[in-house]
Amino acid sequence: MLKISNLQAGIEGKEILKGIDLEVKPGEVHAIMGPNGSGKSTLSSVIAGREDYEVNGGNIDFEGEDLLDLGPDERAHKGIFLSFQYPVEIPGVTVTNFIKTAINESRKAKGEEAMPANEMLKKMREKMSLLEIDNAFLSRSLNEGFSGGEKKRNEIFQMAMLEPKLAILDETDSGLDIDALRIVANGVNKLKSKNNAVIVITHYQRLLDYIVPDFVHVLYKGRIVKSGDKTLAHELEAKGYDWIKEERVEG
Amino acid sequence: MEALKDKLESSFLVFENELNGQALGEVHNRRKEAFERFVESGFPTKRHEEWKYTNLKPILKHDYRVFLSDDNTVDFSAIKKFFLSDTDTYKLVFIDGYYSSWLSETTHEKFDICTFSSMLTKYRDVAEKYFNKALPKEEALASVNTAFAKEGAFIRIKRNQTADKPVELIFITTDHGVETMSQPRNLVVVEENAEVSILERHQSLSSKPVLTNVATEIFALRDSRLNYYKIQNDVHTASLIDSTSVKQYANSSVTVGTFALGNKFVRNNLNFFLEEEYTQSYLDGITIIDEGQTVDHHTLVDHKVPNCYSDELYKGIYDANAHGVFNGKVMVHPHAQKTNAFQQNNNILLTDKASIDTKPQLEIYADDVKCSHGCTIGQLDDEALFYMQSRGIPEKEAKALLLYAFANDSLRNVKIPALRKKLNRQIANKLNVNLDFEL
């Protein structure tokens, strides 16, 4: 589904990603961990198509197509979704109107008709109950004045509505209280199928108790320095990153 | 400019001659006074404090024909699009300055919705009481209008009456093969505890430059409620200078919405004089302009007495080399305690060549007041654009949606659903986007 080879990217002449290789197959869950500033959000932004970053080498293939040729909206139409570490506030655009526009623009791009209003409403209700979101939420301006946790829950609500093939969750757990974490994680699990895939970026094992990864990768200074199964996350939780950094130095 | 001034001076004599018996009396004295003030002052130049951001010269350089013939007729089908659709309204339609009874729908029953000229002849007392009693004497363009005041709308909603339908004022200039100027004059009196909503538009059907110098006086008496909306979305050869003065009396509530989406040039002089206590005033404005366009909003809210509330919100979006001006003066006099006065002006410049001169002017001489103002000039938020694109919304639509949302809260006081819809559509059109919902 997603195949990243030797990806190098940076911003304003600063090198951040120094050769990333990562392959994600349908049905898989990958976790990416790593110290602050190691490049996790950069990687997710580059996959989503943020133009501020310069790609200096390597490529990203998504279902046989070169992603780097596509704009962020086109990538979304192909089924890529990024849950932002810091969701943006958009005053004056309600959650409903935003989601409606997003869904219908995707459909338009695929040559489909706009989703009928009643179908849209039904789907919204369904996903809202899945994520235990209050009705009043829909008529508020997108993310404006939302609490940290509400923003994250709203990201997953959008994901549920857009039904992407590949979802990248950038620290979706940060800001969520214990109950919300469970609800959101359950939501993600319910949306999971053998045809889609998730990349979970997190600092904590806790989220991975709910969304169980098939693979865990450690990103450090712009490189994936270690990969393993879910036990790697436990090991990191217990020992921190120092031993990996040391291995790196020795290696 | 001088040529036009000379022309207006000689035209005034012709105008007086043609008034016949009406060139006498109090009303005409006021015209003459105004004319003399204009002769004295001439047109304002950039040396005038109130005109330093806007150059009238290119607008006044044309050899406008000042008196138009009533030879041209207009079919309803040609101007249907300027009216509200699906809404029953009273209509006052003027073609080249002449009232068109054929296209209008008036009434004299519980209220007067008729012409300024018939007010002058039928209701001399009203004319004497209100004519030129609200417009400031020092505004030259208002003075020119006053000098030639003859035709336009007269709306009087009598005590305790609520107009059952909105009123549409439509001023059409047709093609005369030459540059033309028109000077409609409107008087609105909303009596005690009366209520009405009014919509005003000026549209040119001419291929030549058109200048409209309109003046409107509004008196909102005790406990009255008035919504007055202006759609300024004319063709790019049309210029508009609008002088509007509102006098508010105790406990009245007045909204003036000015939606500037077109024209080559627009200057709005909007004055609110708060004469008695406990009034509410709302001044809302949107400017969305593009290549070669200028819109200048000058507003004054004059808090002369205590306990009044005013709230002003102007938004602007400027593309290409468009130029905007916002000059918002709020004056709080020494004894106007417990004044609440709010002003906000937010602008987005879409290019490096677009520009806005914004000047909030708060002069507060009372100490127990709540006043605030804010003004911003910014670009579109890149973070927000990427966020929207990453959810599948293409850049063009994402930009439009952001701008739409930005401008939209200036429609907060538009109470006529058909007008809201029309404005929403016009804004979407201006932003070159097709959105399938209203915000």
Ligand SMILES: Nc1ncnc2c1ncn2[C@@H]1O[C@H](COP(=O)(O)OP(=O)(O)OP(=O)(O)O)[C@@H](O)[C@H]1O
């Ligand atoms: N716009 C930018 N301008 C300059 N430097 C940047 C920019 N964006 C990211 N960086 C730098 O790139 C490096 C990687 O940042 P990134 O946000 O990808 O880290 P991260 O792994 O997501 O960290 P965290 O765990 O704190 O979220 C950091 O050193 C950061 O300061």
Ligand SMILES: [Mg+2]
């Ligand atoms: Mg990050």
